[in-house]
Amino acid sequence: MTFIHLITKNRSYRRYFQECTISQADLHLMIEAARLSASGRNWQPLKYILCNIPELNRRVFETLAWAGYLPDWDGPKEGERPSAYIIQLLDTGIAATAGWDSGISAQSILLQAVEFGFGGCMIGSFHCLGQT
Ligand SMILES: Cc1cc2nc3c(=O)[nH]c(=O)nc-3n(C[C@H](O)[C@H](O)[C@H](O)COP(=O)(O)O)c2cc1C
Numbered sequence: 001m002t003f004i005h006l007i008t009k010n011r012s013y014r015r016y017f018q019e020c021t022i023s024q025a026d027l028h029l030m031i032e033a034a035r036l037s038a039s040g041r042n043w044q045p046l047k048y049i050l051c052n053i054p055e056l057n058r059r060v061f062e063t064l065a066w067a068g069y070l071p072d073w074d075g076p077k078e079g080e081r082p083s084a085y086i087i088q089l090l091d092t093g094i095a096a097t098a099g100w101d102s103g104i105s106a107q108s109i110l111l112q113a114v115e116f117g118f119g120g121c122m123i124g125s126f127h128c129l130g131q132t
Pocket of ligand 1: 124
C-alpha cells in the first residue's frame, strides 16, 4: 500500500465488526508505532491502556461521545461497537502537557491499525465513569 493510499484509507470509522477480536499482539504493535514516533524533547510522556475484553469494552464505550455533528445519533449500536480500545494517558510525573505528542501518537496508532486491515476513530470527547 502506498503512503497516500494508507492515509486515504484511514478515515474515522464509527461502525465496526464488534465480533472481530483484535489481539493483544496487534495492539502492542500499534503502540510500537506510537513509541517509535517523534516526542517533544524525547520525554515520551504518553502511556497506554490496551482493552480488548468485551466487559471492559462496554465500560469504555459508555464514556465516549460520537460524531458531535450528528446530535440524534448515539454512536454505534450493540454489534457495531469497537472490539478494542487504546486509551492514551499523559504521565504528569513526566510532563505537564502532552503538546503535539498526543496527535502524533494517535495518528501513528491509527495508520498501523489501517495497515493491519482495521479501522478506528480518535475520540477526544469522553467523560470519566461516574461523571455526567
Ligand atoms: C483530536 C481529534 C479528536 C476527535 N474526537 C472525536 C470524538 O470525540 N468523537 C468522534 O466521533 N470523532 C472524533 N474525531 C474524529 C473527527 O470527527 C474526524 O477526524 C473528522 O470528522 C474528519 O473525518 P475523517 O477522519 O474520516 O477524515 C476526532 C478527531 C481528532 C483529530
